[in-house]
Amino acid sequence: MSLFSVRMRSSREEQGTPVHISGAERIVAETDLERVAATFVQRAMQHKNGTPDFVNLSIERVCPEEIMSLEALPIQTCDVEDVEEGHRAAHHLLCEAGVSSESANFAIALLKAGPAPGGRVMRGAVLLDAEQPIRMEPDPHRGVRVSKLDWEPSVLESWCNGIGHLGIARPRVWEAIAIASKVTAQPEVIAELCWSDDQSYITGYVASQQFGYVRVTHLKPLGSLIGGRVFFIRAGTDIQSLISRLEKQPALVDRLPTRPYIEL
Known part of the structure; x- marks a missing residue:
């Protein structure tokens, strides 16, 4: 086929x-x-x-x-009252994954302000050193765009059926899980932070192989057009090799998570 x-x-x-x-x-x-x-x-x-x-x-x-075979990250939800609490939760999760406090704070501030020059939204993601707040992507206007990925249809159907009662089996969520599963499967990536530039969607996430895909219910104000992604990478990473895999290697989520859904 x-x-x-x-x-x-x-x-x-x-x-x-x-x-x-x-x-x-x-x-x-x-x-x-x-x-x-x-x-x-x-x-x-x-x-x-x-x-x-x-x-x-x-x-x-x-x-x-x-095609690279991927296991879907397990999904969890962290309910918070407001954006400030959401940012504290994201900072805590990133530090638990192995990101330094300085890099976590820098990433949150960067996405709040707009990661592209002039405070604009990037097409792709920021590559950030996980130990110190230094950007590593070659083009800060474009960033790194994760490409060539999807779910195997029968696995996606099983995933949707398994969490259907939670009300989050939507394209926005399963598309983000596919991206996060591919990103965090790279040995150079410690964690990912993301919230959408969609003005009506305020939930974002922190993802890592350590604890999976954690939805944080408030990561930006309603009506904001600013958002983006940050990938936290290990020191000494071959940047060009990582970018090549993220952008060019096809990948399919063809396995369900081995760990169950957990409410934090």
């Missing part, structure tokens, strides 16, 4: 600078290409963050032998 990576990103130009609006990733069979491509275009044109003036849709054949 032929498989294809389908990727979408959309943006608009503001004062001569491209501003990221949305993106999406799937790995699909050839028979699903037309449907998925149409869905991605509709998603780009109807996003809550505004109408784009640029939409890029790319379709690339994937070699099945090159």
Whole structure:
């Protein structure tokens, strides 16, 4: 069976600078290409963050032998009352995963202000040294975009059925878990911090192989258009090798988590 990576990103130009609006990733069979491509275009044109003036849709054949097998991270929820408590919770989780307090604080402040130059949103993620607050990504405008990933359909169906009673079996969540599962499976990555640039979505997460994918219910104010991702990496990492795997190696979540859902 032929498989294809389908990727979408959309943006608009503001004062001569491209501003990221949305993106999406799937790995699909050839028979699903037309449907998925149409869905991605509709998603780009109807996003809550505004109408784009640029939409890029790319379709690339994937070699099945090159696909990385991933186990889904176990999912947990950390309920907090407000953004301040959410940031304290995220800081605690990052430090528990092995990130220094200084790097955790720097990352939270960076996402609050906007990680791209001028306080804008990046297309991809920040690479941050886990020991000291030094950015490592080559291009701070673009960042590092995790690509070529998806769920194996029967595994996704089982995952949705298993947590359906929690009310969080939604595309936004399973897409984020696929990204976090690929990112934290890289031996150079200690943890990930993320919250969305979608103005209506205030829940973010901290992810690591140590404790899985932890949803933090308030990580930004409602109405904020600022968000992003930070990957905390080990000292001495070969940056180009890591970026190549994150952006180019196809990966499928084809195993359910071995640990159950836990309320923190």
